[in-house]
Amino acid sequence: MANERDIQRPRGAVRQEAKATAAAATAPRGAARHQVTLKAKSQSWWRHNLLTAKEALSRLLQTPLPTLMTLAVLAIALTLPGIMYLALKNINALSQQWQGGPRVSLYLQASLPDDEAQRFSQELLLRQDLQAVELISKAQGLYDFKKASGLGDIFDYIQGNPLPAVVVLQPVDQTAEAMTRLQEEFSALPEVAEVVLDIEWVKRLAAFVEVANRIVVVLGGLLALAVLLVVGNTIRLIIENRRDEILVAKLVGATDAWIRRPFLYTGFWFGVLGGLMAVLLIGFSLVLITEPVNQLIGLYQSGFVLQGLSPDEVVILLASGLLLGLMGARLAVGQHLQEIEPR
Amino acid sequence: MIEFSHVSKRYPTGHDALRDVNFSLGRGELAFLTGHSGAGKSTLLRLIMLMERPSSGTIQVAGQTLTQLKSAEIPFHRRRIGVVFQNHQLLFDRSVFDNIALPLHISGYHLDDIGKRVRAALDKVGLLSKEKLNPVTLSTGEQQRIGIARAIVNRPQLILADEPTGNLDPELSAEIMRLFMEFNHHGTTVLIASHDLALINQMDCRVLTLNQGRMTQHG
Ligand SMILES: Nc1ncnc2c1ncn2[C@@H]1O[C@H](COP(=O)(O)OP(=O)(O)O)[C@@H](O)[C@H]1O
Ligand SMILES: [Mg+2]
Numbered sequence: 001m002a003n004e005r006d007i008q009r010p011r012g013a014v015r016q017e018a019k020a021t022a023a024a025a026t027a028p029r030g031a032a033r034h035q036v037t038l039k040a041k042s043q044s045w046w047r048h049n050l051l052t053a054k055e056a057l058s059r060l061l062q063t064p065l066p067t068l069m070t071l072a073v074l075a076i077a078l079t080l081p082g083i084m085y086l087a088l089k090n091i092n093a094l095s096q097q098w099q100g101g102p103r104v105s106l107y108l109q110a111s112l113p114d115d116e117a118q119r120f121s122q123e124l125l126l127r128q129d130l131q132a133v134e135l136i137s138k139a140q141g142l143y144d145f146k147k148a149s150g151l152g153d154i155f156d157y158i159q160g161n162p163l164p165a166v167v168v169l170q171p172v173d174q175t176a177e178a179m180t181r182l183q184e185e186f187s188a189l190p191e192v193a194e195v196v197l198d199i200e201w202v203k204r205l206a207a208f209v210e211v212a213n214r215i216v217v218v219l220g221g222l223l224a225l226a227v228l229l230v231v232g233n234t235i236r237l238i239i240e241n242r243r244d245e246i247l248v249a250k251l252v253g254a255t256d257a258w259i260r261r262p263f264l265y266t267g268f269w270f271g272v273l274g275g276l277m278a279v280l281l282i283g284f285s286l287v288l289i290t291e292p293v294n295q296l297i298g299l300y301q302s303g304f305v306l307q308g309l310s311p312d313e314v315v316i317l318l319a320s321g322l323l324l325g326l327m328g329a330r331l332a333v334g335q336h337l338q339e340i341e342p343r
Numbered sequence: 344m345i346e347f348s349h350v351s352k353r354y355p356t357g358h359d360a361l362r363d364v365n366f367s368l369g370r371g372e373l374a375f376l377t378g379h380s381g382a383g384k385s386t387l388l389r390l391i392m393l394m395e396r397p398s399s400g401t402i403q404v405a406g407q408t409l410t411q412l413k414s415a416e417i418p419f420h421r422r423r424i425g426v427v428f429q430n431h432q433l434l435f436d437r438s439v440f441d442n443i444a445l446p447l448h449i450s451g452y453h454l455d456d457i458g459k460r461v462r463a464a465l466d467k468v469g470l471l472s473k474e475k476l477n478p479v480t481l482s483t484g485e486q487q488r489i490g491i492a493r494a495i496v497n498r499p500q501l502i503l504a505d506e507p508t509g510n511l512d513p514e515l516s517a518e519i520m521r522l523f524m525e526f527n528h529h530g531t532t533v534l535i536a537s538h539d540l541a542l543i544n545q546m547d548c549r550v551l552t553l554n555q556g557r558m559t560q561h562g
Contacts, residue, residue: 044452
């Protein structure tokens with residue numbers, strides 16, 4: 001209540017000036033206008049911004065089809081890098097689940113009896129430089145293989161178990177050097193037939209992810225540029241359509257900021273709405289691929305769950321849309337508003 | 344209110360539109376600016392509005408030297424002046440009310456205030472009943488009056504009009520001129536560019552005459 005009265009007081013002062021007599025009308029007017037308090041001024045600034053934002057939105061909605069087409073282009077341009085990013089995120093998560101870290105597999109001599117293999121692996125458990133030691137006995141290996149390959153029947157025709165026992169080690173020091181040293185050491189042991197380092201594919205995956213990351217960044221940059229240009233060009237057309245209005249506004253004392261504002265808000269709405277549509281498109285795409293992905297994962301008996309956008313990532317996507325929309329608008333406005341001057 | 348001293352304007356084309364113009368118009372005065380077509384009337388008004396800058400000389404408006412104004416100050420200078428320019432007429436994408444309200448929105452008036460001021464301006468030009476119409480549906484004379492309402496809605500200290508009766512018949516023209524006289528009686532300074540000598544002679548006011556960019560008569 002008190003607030004409201006504060007705002008009305010300076011207005012009252014201005015209104016009185018309207019009733020002033022002819023003689024007084026000229027001189028004191030400037031003074032009366034300057035009585036408008038800072039607070040009322042900032043209130044009016046906010047009110048104007050809110051109004052301008054609303055009007056920019058309703059103008060966009062007045063031409064639904066062109067607006068929708070521009071928004072669709074923006075949404076697709078934002079969706080593509082979003083989906084590529086999600087794919088990478090899922091690949092990363094998947095590789096982490098399959099592989100806690102690089103491992104060393106010791107293939108034991110096929111002739112080594114089960115109890116000897118057991119004792120060998122228990123000795124390894126005592127070593128300080130190993131995090132984890134797991135023995136996969138001949139029988140376990142055969143069982144796993146039958147189940148994973150689906151070729152179980154074949155083994156019914158083969159006498160005995162051709163598979164060796166395997167000890168899988170997880171070293172504490174997982175650098176390539178340390179692992180190579182371990183490889184040399186274990187190769188010398190009589191129980192071990194072969195040592196296989198499990199780091200090659202980890203390296204390859206990391207390299208692949210790195211390349212894919214770069215591609216996402218480059219493509220994301222290009223598509224961001226596309227968003228800028230689309231917004232910039234659309235707003236250039238809107239400015240051209242409102243040329244008369246801009247001329248009249250400049251003539252009756254509009255500041256550059258006042259003239260820029262509606263177009264900046266148009267860019268803002270393009271960005272925000274395009275971003276929202278992109279979030280929806282990404283969600284929709286996820287729904288479409290979840291089923292086949294789950295089937296694929298089911299084949300590998302993994303507990304992996306397909307990951308969508310986290311709330312943080314949604315915010316980042318919306319913010320990028322907003323920022324690009326504003327920047328595109330700013331570019332168009334900076335280029336074209338200067339050219340429109342009343343003559 | 345307006346003071347020109349040794350003002351010349353040469354356009355980039357090399358054409359001298361104004362040559363060494365000197366005159367002053369006091370606060371609360373009304374004057375006609377006349378001369379043949381191409382004499383420099385519109386150029387003179389554009390200089391006052393800072394739509395153009397003079398090539399030499401100084402112009403003062405309401406005690407302010409225009410050459411000293413920075414571009415950022417131009418909008419605030421223009422808010423003190425009401426203009427009726429033929430080529431900057433009404434916007435046909437909005438109602439009469441919204442056309443007249445534009446200068447008030449630009450100056451940051453409160454919404455309630457805007458309504459009152461717009462209706463007061465419409466009342467003065469006698470078109471209060473037309474506020475909701477689109478100006479495209481109005482006659483030329485009515486459109487011109489709406490333009491005038493837009494020029495005065497901000498209660499300017501100075502009104503500039505460029506050929507405000509350009510394409511109106513004599514009766515309507517006289518009516519428009521009476522409106523300007525009335526604003527002048529309420530203390531507003533008025534400068535009207537017109538080549539309609541018959542009408543000007545009827546009015547018995549101060550006349551400034553331009554001839555090929557020179558001011559040959561200051562009234
Ligand atoms: N922007 C411009 N560039 C070049 N010459 C111009 C420009 N505006 C007006 N002129 C010239 O300046 C002269 C005066 O023009 P103007 O002030 O419009 O005269 P009036 O309004 O008296 O008819 C004319 O010869 C016109 O051709
Ligand atoms: Mg002219």
